[in-house]
Amino acid sequence: MIRVRFAPSPTGFLHVGGARTALFNYLYAKHYGGKLVLRVEDTDISRSTKEFEEQLMEALLWLGITWDEGPDVGGSSGPYRQSERGEIYRDMVIDLLKRDLAYKVYAYPEEIEGLHDKLLSEGKAPHYDHSMLESFNSADRVSEFESKQLNPVVFFKMPRKEYRLSDKIKGEVVFKEGAIGDFVIMRSNGQPIYNFAVVADDISMEISHVIRGDDHLSNTLRQLALYEAFGVAIPSFAHVSMILGPDGKKLSKRHGDTSVEQFREKGFLPEAFFNFLALLGWSHPDGKEILRHEEIVESFTIERVNTSAAIFDDAKVRWMNGVYIRETDLDRITDLTIPFIVESKLMTSEEVVANRKWLRRAIDSVRKGVETLSEVPEKMKLYFDDPELTQFSPSSDSEREVYRALEAFKDRVEYLDSWNNDEIIGTIRAIIKDMKPDRKGFYMTLRNILTSAEEGPELVDVIFLLGRNKTLNRLQRALRMA
Numbered sequence: 251m252i253r254v255r256f257a258p259s260p261t262g263f264l265h266v267g268g269a270r271t272a273l274f275n276y277l278y279a280k281h282y283g284g285k286l287v288l289r290v291e292d293t294d295i296s297r298s299t300k301e302f303e304e305q306l307m308e309a310l311l312w313l314g315i316t317w318d319e320g321p322d323v324g325g326s327s328g329p330y331r332q333s334e335r336g337e338i339y340r341d342m343v344i345d346l347l348k349r350d351l352a353y354k355v356y357a358y359p360e361e362i363e364g365l366h367d368k369l370l371s372e373g374k375a376p377h378y379d380h381s382m383l384e385s386f387n388s389a390d391r392v393s394e395f396e397s398k399q400l401n402p403v404v405f406f407k408m409p410r411k412e413y414r415l416s417d418k419i420k421g422e423v424v425f426k427e428g429a430i431g432d433f434v435i436m437r438s439n440g441q442p443i444y445n446f447a448v449v450a451d452d453i454s455m456e457i458s459h460v461i462r463g464d465d466h467l468s469n470t471l472r473q474l475a476l477y478e479a480f481g482v483a484i485p486s487f488a489h490v491s492m493i494l495g496p497d498g499k500k501l502s503k504r505h506g507d508t509s510v511e512q513f514r515e516k517g518f519l520p521e522a523f524f525n526f527l528a529l530l531g532w533s534h535p536d537g538k539e540i541l542r543h544e545e546i547v548e549s550f551t552i553e554r555v556n557t558s559a560a561i562f563d564d565a566k567v568r569w570m571n572g573v574y575i576r577e578t579d580l581d582r583i584t585d586l587t588i589p590f591i592v593e594s595k596l597m598t599s600e601e602v603v604a605n606r607k608w609l610r611r612a613i614d615s616v617r618k619g620v621e622t623l624s625e626v627p628e629k630m631k632l633y634f635d636d637p638e639l640t641q642f643s644p645s646s647d648s649e650r651e652v653y654r655a656l657e658a659f660k661d662r663v664e665y666l667d668s669w670n671n672d673e674i675i676g677t678i679r680a681i682i683k684d685m686k687p688d689r690k691g692f693y694m695t696l697r698n699i700l701t702s703a704e705e706g707p708e709l710v711d712v713i714f715l716l717g718r719n720k721t722l723n724r725l726q727r728a729l730r731m732a
Contacts, residue, residue: 252284253458256310256317257448259291260303263509266501266562267463267493269313270527274490275461276315277528277550287455288320290331291448293441298333309510312520313527314543319455327455332447339442342450342480343404343435351479352435354402356395357386359438362403377431380407404436406446406476413474418488418552420464425471433472445469449476457485461552464489488552490531491559501562517590517623518567522574526567531560540573572621584610587623594627596634612715615707629706633715637702637724648688652695653729655687659696660725663718674713699728 256272258264264272279286288307292298307322319325329335346352355362365383369376383405395402413425435446442450448469452460467489477484493501501508513523521543528546529539532555538545575583584606591597591609602609616629644650662677682689697709700716713721 251458252279252282253287253456254279254284254461255287255289255452255455255457257289257291257451258306259294259297260299260306261294261297262302263511264306264309266508266510266527269309269315269510270493270530270560271462271490272310272315273313273524273527274532274550274555276317277547278459278461278552279318280547281550284458285318286316287325287327287457288317288330289451289455290321291444292331292333293444293447295333305511309514312514313510314520314524332442332451335447335451336440338454339436339447339450340440343442343446346406346435346479347404349479350407352404352406353380353383355383355386355405356388356391356402357383361386375431377428378405379432380405383432401438401440403434403438405432406435406472406479408432408472408475409478413471415470415474415487417467418486419491419555419557420467420489421557423467423470425474429471435476445472446476449473449480452485453477453480453482459486459488461488461490464491488555490555491557493530493562494559495562496564498561513567515624517586517625518571519574519578519586519623521578522571523567525574526570530562531556540570568621575617575620575623580610580614583617583623584613587613587626590624590627591630596627596630608715611711615711615715619706632701632703632706632712633720637700648691651685651687652691655681655685655692656696656699656725657729658685660722660729663713663725664722666718669714669718671710671714674710678710700724 254275256268256275258268258272276286278284288310290303290306292303303321307320310317317323319327319330321328321330324330343352347354365378366376394400408431410427412427415423415425417423433445434443436442451457470487470489474484495501510523514520524543525539525541525546528541528550532550534541534545534549535554541549588602588609591602592599597605597609612630612633613626616626619629620626644653658681659677662681663674666673666677681687682692693709694704697706697712698704700709700712700721706712707715716724
C-alpha cells in the first residue's frame with residue numbers, strides 16, 4: 251500500500267510551502283487509495299510548542315487536508331511525535347553500533363567545532379572519518395565522560411561510494427563518491443539528528459513514497475546511506491520545486507502573507523486556497539483552473555508536477571477566491587462573513603441575528619465586487635453611512651428632464667404599497683416610459699445620489715436594502731440643492 255507522510259516542525263505557523271507539501275502528499279494518497287501519516291518533528295525542544303502543533307493541525311483541517319494516522323487519531327505506527335520516539339531511536343543506533351556501522355566519539359561539542367574550523371582553514375572540506383576522530387576516544391577521555399555521566403556523540407560510517415537516486419520529479423540524481431564524510435546521528439544529549447530520525451521514522455512507519463520540497467534534496471544522500479545500512483527498501487522520492495515570489499526569489503515575509511493562517515484571517519475560503527495551492531507546481535490535464543476538491547483528487551499525479559519552480563501570484567489567488575465567493579452557497583458565505591461584519595462594528599452580534607434576512611441579501615449584493623471576505627464590510631458601508639452630499643445642478647434640457655424624473659421617482663417611492671424589487675423596478679420603468687429622461691443619465695445620477703459612486707451593487711438592490719426612509723432622505727437632500 252502507498253503510505254506517505256507530512257512531517258512539520260511545530261515551531262511556527264503553517265507556511266504556504268509546507269501546506270503545498272502536505273496537499274501534494276494528501277492528493278497522492280487519496281488518488282491511489284493510500285494512507286497519509288501526520289508526524290510531528292518536535293525534537294527542537296527550545297522552539298517546539300503544543301500551541302503551534304495545534305495550530306498546524308487546525309490549519310491543515312481548515313484547508314480540507316485530513317490524515318489517516320497521527321498524534322490525534324493514533325494508528326499502528328505510533329507514537330507520532332518524535333519527542334515520544336526516543337526508545338526507537340536508541341535501539342536503532344545500538345543496532346548500527348553492534349554491526350560496526352556507527353561509532354562513538356567522546357568529544358565535547360567545541361572540540362568537534364574546532365576540528366571543523368581547522369579543516370576549513372587548511373582548505374579542506376569538513377568531512378570526518380573514524381581515523382580523524384579516534385584521538386578523542388582515549389581511555390582517560392572515556393573515564394572522564396563516565397565519571398561526569400556524559401554521553402558520547404555517535405557518528406555513522408559513511409560508505410565511500412557513489413549513490414544514485416531515481417527521483418519522480420527531478421529524474422536521476424547522482425551523488426559522487428566522497429561527497430560527504432561520516433556524520434553525527436545522535437547527539438550527546440541523546441537527541442537524534444534530523445537525518446537519522448527521519449529515516450528511522452520512515453522505516454518504522456513503512457513510508458513508501460516521500461514527497462517533499464527540493465530544499466531537502468541535499469539531505470537525501472545521508473538518508474540513502476542509512477536506508478541501505480538498515481537493509482530496507484528505499485522509498486520512492488519526489489522532490490517538488492520551491493515556491494518563489496514574483497521577484498523570482500524564495501517566497502518569504504518580504505513578499506507579504508506567507509502563512510495559511512494569514513490568508514484565513516483575510517477571508518479566503520479554504521476550498522479556494524486548496525484549489526490555488528494544488529496549481530502551484532501541478533496542472534490539470536485539461537488546463538482547468540477552477541476545480542472541485544474531488545476533481546483535483548481524481549486528476550492528481552506526480553507526473554504532472556512541474557520541474558520548474560512555482561510563482562506565488564497574489565493577484566491570481568485573490569481572483570480565484572473571488573470566483574469561489576461568488577459561486578459558493580449564500581448562507582455559507584453569510585456565516586463566514588459575519589465575523590468580519592461584527593469586527594468592523596457595522597453591526598453587533600445581536601443585530602446580525604435579528605436582521606439575518608436583510609444581511610444575507612446585503613452580502614449577496616456586494617459579493618460580486620470582492621475578492622476576500624474581509625472586503626465585504628467596506629463594500630456594505632453604503633447601506634449604513636450617508637454618502638457624501640451630492641449637489642445636483644441641472645444646466646441642460648437633458649439634465650432638467652433627469653431632475654424631473656428623479657422628483658417623480660421620489661414622490662412615487664414615498665407612497666409605494668409594498669417595498670420589494672418588483673414594485674421598485676415597476677416604478678422606475680413607468681417613470682422612464684412616461685417622462686422619457688435620458689435613461690443612462692437617470693440611472694447614473696440616481697446611483698450617485700444614493701451611493702456617491704459610479705458603480706456598485708445592482709441599483710434595485712441598493713434601493714431595496716437602503717429601505718424607503720434612507721432612499722427618500724438621500725433623494726431629498728440632493729434634490730433640495732438643485
